[in-house]
Amino acid sequence: MRKLANFLFVFFLLFPFFTFAQQEEKEFNAGDLILHHIADSHEWHFATIGKTHLTIPLPIILYTDKGLDIFMSSEFHHAEKREITNEKGEKEHQLVLKRPNGNTYIMSHERIFLEGGGTLYDFSITKNVASLLLSAILLIVVFLSVAKSYKKNTGKAPKGLQSFLEPIIVFIRDDIAKPNIGEKYERFMPYLLTVFFFIWFNNLLGLMPGGANVTGNIAVTMTLALLTLIITLFSSNKYYWQHIFNTPGVPWWLKFLVPIMPIVEIIGIFTKPFSLMVRLFANITAGHIIILSLLSLIFLFKSYAVAPVSVAFAVVMNMLELFVAILQAYVFTLLSAMYFGGAVEEHHHEHHNEKHEVHQA
Amino acid sequence: MLLNLITPELGLIVWQLIVFLLLLFVLGKFAWKPIMNALKEREKSIEEALASAEKAKAEMAKISADNEKLLQQARAEKDEILKKAQQTARELVDEAKESAKKEADKIISEARNLIESERKAFVADMKKEVAKLSLQVAERILRKELSNDENQKILAEKLINEISAN
Secondary structure (H helix, E strand, O other): OHHHHHHHHHHHHHHHHOEOOEOOOOOOOHHHHHHHHHOOOOEEEEEEEOOEEEEEEOEEEEEEOOEEEEEEHHHHHHOEEEEEEOOOOOEEEEEEEEOOOOOEEEEEOOEEEEOOOOOOEEOOOOHHHHHHHHHHHHHHHHHHHHHHHHHHOOOOOOOHHHHHHHHHHHHHHHHHHHHHHOHHHHHHHHHHHHHHHHHHHHHHHHHOOOOOOOOOOHHHHHHHHHHHHHHHHHOOOHHHHHHHHOOOOOOHHHOOOOOHHHHHHHHHHHHHHHHHHHHHHHHHHHHHHHHHHHHHHHHHHOOOOHHHHHHHHHHHHHHHHHHHHHHHHHHHHHHHHHHHHHHHOOOOHHHHHHHHHHHHO | OHHHHOOOOHHHHHHHHHHHHHHHHHHHHHHHHHHHHHHHHHHHHHHHHHHHHHHHHHHHHHHHHHHHHHHHHHHHHHHHHHHHHHHHHHHHHHHHHHHHHHHHHHHHHHHHHHHHHHHHHHHHHHHHHHHHHHHHHHHHHHHHHOOOHHHHHHHHHHHHHHHHHO
C-alpha cells in the first residue's frame, strides 16, 4: 500500500512535466505503431487521450564539434516540421530544430542528425536510458534491502522479499554456476546474479503499460553479450586456447595444413555472444510485437467485436511473456555460465581421447 | 525504421555500459557479497548442526549399547556370584556335616572304649570279689567238712579222682 502511495506521489510530482501536445489525426498504420512502441525514443510517451499526448520530456545530450548541447526533448515540440522524400522514394517526416549555439538538428525516426552532415554523438537520456536508470535504482533498492534482511535475520529463516528471492539466488548458484563452471564458480557469481536480475527486472518493466523495451533493444543486449565475451576471454586458461588452436580429436592436417578447425573455433568465440545478443533481443521484441499486433487488430478492423478476442489473446500472450521474461534471463545466465565454464575448465580431453582411440581400434 | 531496430545506438551502449557496470559494482559489493556470505554461513551452520545431531545420535546409540553391555555384564556377574555362593554354602554344609559326623564318631568310639574299660574293670572287680567270697565260703565249708578225719579222706580221694579224670 505504501509503495503504491509512493508511486502515486512520484506520478503527481512529475505531472506538471507532462506535456499535452496536440496532433492532427492520421490514418492508422499498425506497422508504424508497433515499430514506434518497440523502438527507443527521446521522450517518454504514455498515452494519447483524444488528440492530447501524455508525455514526459527527457533530457537530450548531444556532442558535436561545438561541444555539449543539453536541452529537454520538449524543445522539439516547437520544431519546424517538414516532409521529404528519401532515396528510396518513401515519404519521411522530419523535425528541424535550430539551437542558440548555431547547430540545426534534424530528428528523423527518433535519430538526431546535424543538418548538412557532420559528426554528432547522441548521449541523450532516452526512454530506454531512463528506464535503465529506473531499473538500476529498483535493483539496488530491492537487493540492498534483501542484503539488509540477511544481516538482520542472521541464523534465522528468511522473511518477506528475502524468502522470495533467496531460492532464485540459490538456484543461480547451485544449478547454473556450480554445475557449469565448477570449482571456480564463486568469482563469476556477481556477474551472473547481476545479469540475471537485470534482464529479468527489465523484461518485466518492459511488459508494464508505458514501459520501455530495454531488453528488446539491440544496443543493450549487445553490451551484455560483449561483457560476457570479455569476461570469458579474460578468465580463459591455456586449455581454452589449446582447445581452439589444437582441438583434440581432430586430424592434424585439419589443424595445421588446412586450418579449418582453428578458424571454425575462432568464429565460434564470437558467434556465442552474438547468439546471446540476438536471442534476447529477438525474444523480447517478438513478444512485444505479437501483443501490439493483437491489439492493433481492433483498430485495423475498426470493430468493437474484435476487441474481446484480441484482448483475450493479448492477455494469454502477456502471461506467456511473463514466463519468457524469466526464461530469457535464465537462458542468458545459463549460457554465460557455460561459456565461463569452458574458459576455466581444466584439462580433461586427453583422457577422453585415449578412450575413444581404444574404442575405434 | 526497421533498420534502426537492429542498429545499435552508441549513446545507449555507453549508458548501458555505465549503468550495468555501476550496478555490478554496487550490487556486487553491497548485495551479492553479504548475501552469498550469509547463505554460505547459514548452510555451514545447518550442516554443522546436522552433523552434530548425527554425532549425538551415534553417541546415544553407543551409550545405550554400552549400558546394555554393562547390564549384561552385571547380570552375568550376579549369576556367577550367586552360583559361587551356593557352591560355597553347599561346601560349608558338607564340611560341617562331615566334621560333625567325625566328632560324633569320635565321641561314640571314646564312649565305647570307656564303657569297655569300665566293664573290664567291673568284671575284674567282680572276679576278685567272687574269688574272695568263694574262698570264704570254701574255708567255712572246709572247716565244717574237715572237722573229722573220715571226711578229710573222702574229700582227698574225690579231689584226686577229679583231677585224674581231667
